[in-house]
Amino acid sequence: MNSRLQEIRERQKLRRELLAQQLGAESADSIGAVLNSKDEQKEIEETRETCRASFDASAPGAKRKCQGEGEDPEEDVEDQKDEVEQQQAEDSGPYEVVYKDSSTFLKGTQSLNPHNDYCQHFVDTGHRPQNFIRDVGLADRFEEYxxxxxxxxxxxxxxxxxxxxxxxxxxxxxxxxxxxxxxxxxxxxxxxxxxxxxxxxxxxxxxxxxxxxxxxxxxxxxxxxxxxxxxxxxxxxxxxxxxxxxxxxxxxxxxxxxxxxxxxxxxxxxxxxxxxxxxxxxxxxxxxxxxxxxxxxxxxxxxxxxxxxxxxxxxxxxxxxxxxxxxxxxxxxxxxxxxxxxxxxxxxxxxxxxxxxxxxxxxxxxxxxxxxxxxxxxxxxxxxxxxxxxxxRLRPKSPPPKTKADWGGARPGAGAGPRPGAGTGAANATGPVSAATGAGSGAGGAHTGGSPLAREKVPEKTCSC
Known part of the structure; x- marks a missing residue:
């Protein structure tokens, strides 16, 4: 048990080191400083919105010029108007986040984008997406089975x-x-x-x-x-x-x-x-x-x-x-x-x-x-x-093939004609044949032998997989 636990810890350590290398962290212990939780991401977005709103409010006043410097007041007003309109046009557009690498999209980063873009990671680093499939070796494949x-x-x-x-x-x-x-x-x-x-x-x-x-x-x-x-x-x-x-x-x-x-x-x-x-x-x-x-x-x-x-x-x-x-x-x-x-x-x-x-x-x-x-x-x-x-006993098995009797189909001659103790059901009988009375259970056929309710249920065949 101790060796098994030690093996799990070693594999976890290797995974953390690989993740730290991909995220650009200094060590496996500093991954938490690189990753941001959902609350931190929300706080960052709120800070961005606050800064953007304060900038919008202060932009017209900040760009005013003193009229006592010998400049033409009408020209100054026109310049301020053009700058304000340009700033408003830039702020009215959608805010676009620029991603410089694929670390944001990797699994376990808790990023704003929920996708795991291993294809983009391949473009950035050369690591193929199949590199991240776990437990592929013969020794590890059935570790949990x-x-x-x-x-x-x-x-x-x-x-x-x-x-x-x-x-x-x-x-x-x-x-x-x-x-x-x-x-x-x-x-x-x-x-x-x-x-x-x-x-x-x-x-x-x-x-x-x-x-x-x-x-x-x-x-x-x-x-x-x-x-x-x-x-x-x-x-x-x-x-x-x-x-x-x-x-x-x-x-x-x-x-x-x-x-x-x-x-x-x-x-x-x-x-x-x-x-x-x-x-x-x-x-x-x-x-x-x-x-x-x-x-x-x-x-x-x-x-x-x-x-x-x-x-x-x-x-x-x-x-x-x-x-x-x-x-x-x-x-x-x-x-x-x-x-x-x-x-x-x-x-x-x-x-x-x-x-x-x-x-x-x-x-x-x-x-x-x-x-x-x-x-x-x-x-x-x-x-x-x-x-x-x-x-x-351990190997996976396929269920044995079912016969017509198992599926409810009639066997040859079942319900097709009079037999000793048998019914005279129609030739297109579809029900099972009673082992207790030998009576055919064909739909629409007149029953002459034994009780019509006396049918033996055919047990289903099962197998242990």
């Missing part, structure tokens, strides 16, 4: 215990036949070096970049299992449409879009975007998720655990020229899909990890053996990681 935090911990332990040893193969997917892997994969992650990455940064590529025509030629459909998922990083431009075409060609249906929001806390400033077609600065990338086969959240709990993570990744943008993707994408995939056969195409030495087969042209070594890799999934081992009772 103990149930989900415990679930993630249990899932990580199970994944670590069921992962296969890391395997990697130095091969160029353009010339390598993927069928030589001799395996059908549950999850395939593609991270192609797109031309878009190098075009925006203006740096010459140290490896061959791939066009979307080259990516579409990959025979992903030959190495994907009957029910499987593919995750394709497609940038933030034309890849959103061309990536969908790739999924369709491989036999997948797009079902999700994971968005990587890039922050610049460590390097605030404006991104040097060199793409001639860009109007705005791009600070995000997309990872398209495709599904193959029939997989339902409510019935296929042995293969997927839905709603374990969010579809956003918020991390700091890497340096210019670095096209590596955040490691959090691996956690999202492992938490979601229970399949243990995972393939990472276009991987690098830095992305080799347990539970994955990494294939890429820039790898410096290889240890892949098709027979040894397949042996990890032979009986009694399974290609699924399995689940524990505690994980099943």
């Amino acid at each position: 103990p149930k989900l935090r415990e679930l993630i911990r249990l899932k990580d332990e199970l994944i670590a215990a069921t992962n296969t040893p890391p395997m990697y193969l130095q091969a160029d997917p353009e010339s390598f036949d993927l069928r030589e892997l001799k395996c059908k994969f549950d999850v395939i992650l593609l991270e192609p070096p797109l031309e878009e990455y190098y075009r925006e940064s203006g740096i010459i590529a140290n490896e061959k970049f791939w066009t979307w025509d080259d990516i579409m030629k990959l025979e992903i459909e030959e190495i994907s299992a009957l029910r499987s998922f593919v995750f394709l990083w497609c940038g933030s431009g034309e890849g959103l449409d061309l990536g969908r075409m790739c999924l369709r060609k491989w036999g997948f249906r797009r079902c999700e879009d994971i968005c990587w929001i890039k922050t610049n806390k460590n390097n605030p400033g404006k991104t040097k975007t060199l793409d001639p077609k860009a109007v705005f600065q791009r600070t995000k990338e997309h990872c398209l998720m495709g599904i193959k086969g029939t997989v339902r959240r409510s019935t296929d709990g042995d293969f997927i655990h839905a709603n374990m993570d969010i579809d956003l990744i918020i991390t700091d943008e890497p340096e210019i020229g670095n096209i590596e993707k955040p490691v959090e994408i691996f956690h999202i995939i492992e938490h979601f899909c229970l399949g243990r056969r995972r393939l990472h195409l276009f991987g690098r030495d830095s992305t080799i990890r347990p539970g994955w087969l990494t294939v890429g042209p820039t790898l410096t070594n290889s240890n892949f053996n098709a027979e040894a890799y397949s042996s990890h999934f032979n009986p009694p081992n399974s290609h699924l990681s399995g689940c524990t009772e505690e994980i099943e």
Whole structure:
């Protein structure tokens, strides 16, 4: 408890220091001197109005000149009249407050303007609006949700215990036949070096970049299992449409879009975007998720655990020229899909990890053996990681699908004709069938068997989420 309290205090101290830096305060303790309360703001406005009114009252008398100085009285009166009219015209206009920076608009400043203009703050300081999103890391995301935090911990332990040893193969997917892997994969992650990455940064590529025509030629459909998922990083431009075409060609249906929001806390400033077609600065990338086969959240709990993570990744943008993707994408995939056969195409030495087969042209070594890799999934081992009772109890679940009886619809033959002990309801019966009497409850049908009031209420199916 003491360590938890100490951690909260340290985070509060860091936030106050950041706010003091943004507001121009000398230290975190002097923020109160910079910020004004509502009463103080009201007092300031009243003082301004008083000064303005006193100035208006004293302006004509202050500008009078002594007539004993040899000046023409009529000319003097005309000058005074012109000055008074000019002053009145200036005072009659609306009072405009000039803002020199965006500190007035930031959250927590109790300013006269209630808006949090983080876009203006980006223009002033270079800090992107997403820099101010709190608790974005894996360790802090579920800090206030103990149930989900415990679930993630249990899932990580199970994944670590069921992962296969890391395997990697130095091969160029353009010339390598993927069928030589001799395996059908549950999850395939593609991270192609797109031309878009190098075009925006203006740096010459140290490896061959791939066009979307080259990516579409990959025979992903030959190495994907009957029910499987593919995750394709497609940038933030034309890849959103061309990536969908790739999924369709491989036999997948797009079902999700994971968005990587890039922050610049460590390097605030404006991104040097060199793409001639860009109007705005791009600070995000997309990872398209495709599904193959029939997989339902409510019935296929042995293969997927839905709603374990969010579809956003918020991390700091890497340096210019670095096209590596955040490691959090691996956690999202492992938490979601229970399949243990995972393939990472276009991987690098830095992305080799347990539970994955990494294939890429820039790898410096290889240890892949098709027979040894397949042996990890032979009986009694399974290609699924399995689940524990505690994980099943904690994980979010979808309600099971309701049958027609649950919705009040008639089953085939219910109330359609005479049966032993059954009523002779109309063929378009819409009510439930009584389990106690077998009587149809069709509207308008004559009842001949059992009590018409004897109906058993169908209990609703529930599940613990």
